[in-house]
Amino acid sequence: MEIRLDGKTALITGAGSGIGESIAKIFAEAGAHVFILERDAAKGEAVAQTIRETGGKADCEVADVSQQQEMVDLVNRIVDKTGRMDILVNNAGIAHVGTLDATSEAEFDRIYAVNVKGVYNGMYAVIKHMQRQKSGAILNMASIASMIGLPDRFAYSMSKGAVLTMTYTVARDYLADNIRCNCIAPARIHTPFVDGFLADNYPGKEAEMFDKLSKTQPIGRMGTPEEVAKLALYLCSDAAGFITGTNYPIDGGFVNLNT
Structure with a gap:
């Protein structure tokens, strides 16, 4: 089954490398107009240029996901340009290693600002446009850290637990608007x-x-970024129209098969 995103506008945060880059490329290959959000303009533009050179549609945008007005202004510009906001992938995130007693307030706030507030800001910025369209797909990047206790990952686990529960509540609250919200929980x-x-x-x-x-x-x-991207493509496509409020581990058996 070939999965297509023709005519759709997709915003992917943190798409200058890694998982986000792979998602941007596979979405563009499927026909979406991809907007790459990256704080490092050079990295984001390099990905966008690669997509354009292979016949896809891509633009690089620079914004800080932790700043709500920047995200609102960005999404409004995208909608002014394309007329739509069909897909949001909240991929931007940062890591932290440490137990509770080894996590400073500044480190905790830094993780919260990007991994929690950044996801909130992205969804806040797109939701009114998706409500107007009566359609939309939101995909949040959680982690196996949202599902099980990992050692030395206190702040990171906190942030990904918040992503998981935000996903559930947004999926519930916008059912009537035909807006689906799911998340992916990768392992390494x-x-x-x-x-x-x-x-x-x-x-x-x-x-x-x-x-x-x-x-x-x-x-x-x-796992590979491409494997995560393929799951993201399915979940953000019309082929997954009956799926919302669900967390998808992509973990090589880590959660259920480790003993």
Whole structure:
């Protein structure tokens, strides 16, 4: 079954690399006009240019997801340009390692501003346009950290738990407007962030630690950004029209098969 997004406008936050970049590319391949939101303009524009060179429609936009007015203004500009707001993927997020007692107030606030408030701001900015259309698909990036207790992930788990429950309430509140809201909960996905984390924290032992982290998934490897993007494509397409208020683990068996 070929899944298409022809004629749809899609906004993807944090799409300058990793999972967000893969989502932007696969959405454009499926026919969507993709708007890449990235604080690093050069990274975002590089992804947009690659999409355009392969025949897709893509624009790079610069905004801070933690600032509500920036997000509202951005979405309004997109709607002025395309006339629609069909898909929002709240992918932008930041990580943090630490237990409760090792998490400062400043670190907690930093995680909250992007991972929680950023998701809220994105949904707040698009919802009135989707209500006017009586249609829309919102996909939030949660994590297996929203489902189980992970060690040394206090603030990060807090933020992804909030993403999960926001997804449920938005799905419930906008049923009558034909707006669907779901989330994806990845385990470890091999992105540039992972490589950078290993280089910074385990110099000289990157390969050893990569293998160790890969094997924490029962399937024996990390996922790829492309695998997450394919799930995102389905959930944001009309093929998933009967799916809302659902969390989809993409975790190589981590949640249910680890003993």
